[in-house]
Amino acid sequence: MTGFAAALTCEVVKLRRTVALLLAVAAPATVFVLNILAITAGNVAIPNWVAYGFRYVVLWALFMVPMLIATQTALIAGLEHANGGWKHLFAQPVTRGVVYTAKLATVILLLFVSYVVMYAGMLLLPTVLTSLGVEMPPGPMLWQDYLLGFGKMFVASLALVAIHFVVAWRWSSFAVAIGVAIAGTFGGLFQTGSKYGKWFPWQWPLSSTNGTGDWPETAIWASLILAVTVATIGGIWLTRRDVTI
Amino acid sequence: MPDAIAATHRLYRSFGRTIAVDNLSLSIPVRSVYAFLGANGAGKTTTLRLFLGLLRPDSGSVSLFGQSGVSRAARSRIGALIEGPSVYPHLTGRENLRLTARLRRSDTKQIALLLDMLELTAAADRRAGGYSLGMKQRLGLAAALLGEPDLVILDEPTNGLDPRGIEQMRTFIRSLPERFGTTVLISSHLLAEVEQIATTVGIIHRGRLVFEGSKADLHAQMEPRLVLVTNQPTVTMEILRSQNLEAHLNDQGQIQAVVTSAVDAAAINRRLVERGIDVAHLSIVRPSVEESFLALTADTKTERIS
């Protein structure tokens, strides 16, 4: 991996003044605010800390994660698509595989930041709700369970990262990226009932913490295996393509 | 060709049914300014992309610095500006150059130097998205020169520049071989644009090399023409034809005939005068380099050259 550090630094520096970091924080912040609104306005009772955990992450896992991944991958690949970046980048003394890996790592890093913000928000929300007069469940918060849950969910999101990364690299149109995310998300919703639904990658972030039986475990492994497979095959395919733009 | 820094051997590349580069064998002498000329769609950009490994050939090969193929090591010795500058608009000019410098592992001290040489210092800390086309082009050239490359490949670098900008760019490019020992491969669709700076000329037409050599060679390729104006064009033409010279009368009343350098203009003049024809003008004209170029890239003339 010669030059990987240089390539990774370049990718991170390139994000200066873009909305990537803002998005990484804004997406979990939106979940935080929406939860406050939903709980206070709806007079929702939170019977216990497990229920609180589910409430907090469901919107995130089902909608925000796929949309966020679609947007971030499209943004990172779009920087090259829009500015004639590929021909310049690939004319430099770095291999295309290194560039590919560095960009993928950058997307994963951004997603990781979002997950950290999500977790911080989850720990902070009960204090905010209490100050707003909402009654919180008795006993200590399950912060260790939440942490583990986010860890699993993060891994269960990686399949989507790989899929969207390949899509965004191959198709310069932002509409394609968002189209795939919407199709995946809503496709996932319609599939929940069917017995094949759980094999739908867009379901995995949620089922990694909320599935029944040994399914959470399976979702995590499935995501990891699919992520590695898609990223590898995608990488081989994309780095061999002609650079014509 | 031991003194060729870069070469292609029977290079061939098509896109579907379009043959973009057809059996092309180029040889770029070390420390030359090689003008790679051709009309729109002739295959210049495709060839330059093949030199950088951005495209793969269907057959044939590229060799760089004496080695076959386009390796990472070879790319570290090449700077390139292909089909317009690649500029990240949300970064400043300086930040753009820093990115390239990092990938090329070149000394960051060069950045200030290059910005200065290309008159971009004042704008260096402004976002490049706000640069004029000429400034972006110069920034692209600066990026191509980072890391003191041995070979600089420039694809129509004067595109979109005003006459002053073209002249500056030209002067700058011309100075590179002397100043840094750089070899420059520069494409253009206008011979006039690169004529003064080129040491070697390669002309591509429909993917094929129709000429490669010095400017003098290019000039010598063209047969001279006899140009005549007389008061009796029809008779004059008959006389010329009887001398086995193929003559044509053009719109301006000039008679033109392709001749060899050895033709005796005085003898022709004497013969015409003997027949009572008034000769108002008689000369032997060598085509300009520009005319040679146009002739080489005109569709009807290809068979004759190749």
Ligand SMILES: Nc1ncnc2c1ncn2[C@@H]1O[C@H](COP(=O)(O)OP(=O)(O)OP(=O)(O)O)[C@@H](O)[C@H]1O
């Ligand atoms: N990516 C591509 N897909 C399909 N055809 C292509 C592609 N790139 C080039 N071509 C075709 O190959 C031929 C040569 O194109 P190329 O861009 O190399 O010409 P050029 O000499 O650079 O022309 P110009 O002066 O207009 O830049 C053209 O017929 C072009 O249509």
Ligand SMILES: [Mg+2]
């Ligand atoms: Mg071109």
